[in-house]
Amino acid sequence: xxxxxxxxxxxxxxxxxxxxxxxxxxxxxxxxxxxxxxxxxxxxxxxxxxxxxxxxxxxxxxxxxxxxxxxxxxxxxxxxxxxxxxxxxxxxxxxxxxxxxxxxxxxxxxxxxxxxxxxxxxxxxxxxxxxxxxxxxxxxxxxxxxxxxxxxxxxxxxxxxxxxxxxxxxxxxxxxxxxxxxxxxxxxxxxxxxxxxxxxxxxxxxxxxxxxxxxxxxxxxxxxxxxxxxxxxxxxxxxxxxxxxxxxxxxxxxxxxxxxxxxxxxxxxxxxxxxxxxxxxxxxxxxxxxxxxxxxxxxxxxxxxxx
Amino acid sequence: xxxxxxxxxxxxxxxxxxxxxxxxxxxxxxxxxxxxxxxxxxxxxxxxxxxxxxxxxxxxxxxxxxxxxxxxxxxxxxxxxxxxxxxxxxxxxxxxxxxxxxxxxxxxxxxxxxxxxxxxxxxxxxxx
Numbered sequence: 185x186x187x188x189x190x191x192x193x194x195x196x197x198x199x200x201x202x203x204x205x206x207x208x209x210x211x212x213x214x215x216x217x218x219x220x221x222x223x224x225x226x227x228x229x230x231x232x233x234x235x236x237x238x239x240x241x242x243x244x245x246x247x248x249x250x251x252x253x254x255x256x257x258x259x260x261x262x263x264x265x266x267x268x269x270x271x272x273x274x275x276x277x278x279x280x281x282x283x284x285x286x287x288x289x290x291x292x293x294x295x296x297x298x299x300x301x302x303x304x305x306x307x308x309x310x311x312x313x314x315x316x317x318x319x320x321x322x323x324x325x326x327x328x329x330x331x332x333x334x335x336x337x338x339x340x341x342x343x344x345x346x347x348x349x350x351x352x353x354x355x356x357x358x359x360x361x362x363x364x365x366x367x368x369x370x371x372x373x374x375x376x377x378x379x380x381x382x383x384x385x386x387x388x389x390x391x392x393x394x395x396x397x398x399x400x401x402x403x404x405x406x407x408x409x410x411x412x413x414x415x416x417x418x419x420x421x422x423x424x425x426x427x428x429x430x431x432x433x434x435x436x437x438x439x440x441x442x443x444x445x446x447x448x449x450x451x452x453x454x455x456x457x458x459x460x461x462x463x464x465x466x467x468x469x470x471x472x473x474x475x476x477x478x479x480x481x482x483x484x485x486x487x488x489x490x491x
Numbered sequence: 492x493x494x495x496x497x498x499x500x501x502x503x504x505x506x507x508x509x510x511x512x513x514x515x516x517x518x519x520x521x522x523x524x525x526x527x528x529x530x531x532x533x534x535x536x537x538x539x540x541x542x543x544x545x546x547x548x549x550x551x552x553x554x555x556x557x558x559x560x561x562x563x564x565x566x567x568x569x570x571x572x573x574x575x576x577x578x579x580x581x582x583x584x585x586x587x588x589x590x591x592x593x594x595x596x597x598x599x600x601x602x603x604x605x606x607x608x609x610x611x612x613x614x615x616x617x618x619x
Contacts, residue, residue: 417593
């Protein structure tokens with residue numbers, strides 16, 4: 185009498201589970217490029233055993249629709265597995281291989297049973313469909329995990345790359361690193377304006393040394409930021425304009441209007457100090473000698489206290 | 492009818508907008524302010540919008556208009572206390588209020604107003 189594939193699979197999973205686990209584990213461990221550094225043998229064994237148990241329970245009732253309720257716990261297990269492996273840096277195929285490598289073990293058990301040809305065929309078809317679905321499912325989850333990692337990194341990058349630095353009382357500096365797109369502009373603008381309110385600064389220096397290219401859109405974003413800062417009563421100076429960027433700006437016909445631009449942050453800072461009525465002066469020789477003597481005395485005193 | 496008070500302090504007029512502006516109120520303010528600049532012979536106008544949480548394009552244009560009108564009447568205008576969100580909104584609306592002087596708070600605004608009026612006084616003396 186011919187049995188259908190589902191019954192056969194359940195039967196094999198039930199009766200030969202130890203042998204299957206053994207062979208499956210061997211298969212996984214002998215796979216080329218197994219990351220033994222990231223995944224211990226005991227952990228793998230535990231994963232495999234749990235998956236086999238879940239598969240057996242689900243296969244008994246669930247058919248091949250792996251999105252059904254009967255497969256919920258199996259899916260949950262694969263979710264966790266894929267997510268962990270995605271974070272550990274496994275490749276998608278290495279992750280999917282976890283499921284696919286089970287086939288060989290199952291089919292070997294089947295061969296040993298010498299069932300009728302149509303039963304064997306039905307069982308192979310059923311199992312292949314099922315395991316393919318589950319394998320692809322791990323890939324999907326894996327992909328999702330990776331995307332989450334990317335999104336998180338993007339956010340971190342966004343926050344990291346827009347610091348507002350206080351250069352002096354009343355002078356803020358905004359070193360922009362990386363391309364200035366709309367999303368970044370929003371973050372930059374918000375953090376700059378907030379800092380202007382908090383610190384009462386009247387001059388902000390926007391340093392674009394780290395901006396790789398300036399196109400019309402980037403220039404527009406810059407001008408927007410400057411206009412918003414001006415509305416809050418702060419003047420902006422753009423600094424760090426590289427020669428190529430100066431050329432691009434002129435070639436594109438970007439009108440920076442009345443915005444003060446400087447080649448280096450130092451020049452911009454000098455302008456800011458001048459506007460605040462401050463100067464940087466070299467101390468005279470006598471003063472310097474006295475300072476140096478003070479320093480020497482302090483350091484020798486320090487040495488003595490150490491000894 | 493609801494009105495926004497205009498306070499006179501020496502040569503300056505002080506306008507503090509503390510309610511949500513609607514269009515009628517804005518028009519009334521324009522009328523009152525221009526009339527007051529003439530009658531008080533004011534040299535400077537300080538508009539404090541630190542309580543303003545929302546602006547629309549009309550409001551933005553009105554601020555620019557008031558500054559323009561004051562300039563014609565020989566008074567400098569400084570808008571002070573704009574909130575970050577308001578500034579961003581105005582810029583996104585394409586209204587960067589060119590021609591309006593701005594300052595962070597009333598104190599800074601008064602400083603700016605004084606220095607501008609002094610500069611203008613020197614200019615006038617120079618050309619006379």
